[in-house]
Amino acid sequence: MPSSLIKLPGEPIVIVTIALPIERHLSSLYSIRAQIDRVAREAGGPLYVLFDLRNQDVSFSDILLGLDEQSGRPPGALTDPRVRPVGVGDHPLLAIAAKKTWQRYAIDVPIFTTLEAALQYVRAELDREGDQPSD
DSSP states (O other): OEEEEOOOOSEEEEEEEOOOSSGHHHHHHHHHHHHHHHHHHHHHOEEEEEEETTTOOOOOHHHHHHHHHHTTOOOTTTTTEEEEEEEEEOTTTTHHHHHHHHHHOOOOEEEESHHHHHHHHHHHHHHHHHSSOOO
């Protein structure tokens, strides 16, 4: 499956699929990161990035390499302060990926088994953020 990014119209939400294994698709990962950076600039605020890993065979190597690629806070990466990552899938290693992301970068990555549940969560977060008084 090739990597792709779909921007939801009128919402600061993108759905991203990453080609696996990552070590064979690094250029695709960099392209997706550049696209996330562009959309985040256009959004002008937080951008929710749903990493759709349903039906993907995630490996521990994918997790470690993916986390290594976040170091240095490159624009459009998980470590970009504009990015709010959300995982979608039911692979058992996704919970480990979320835990390792927290341990390494103190970034919380909620994981949902369905895209619908992830979108419901993100939209609730956006509503909550909209209810917050501005500084």
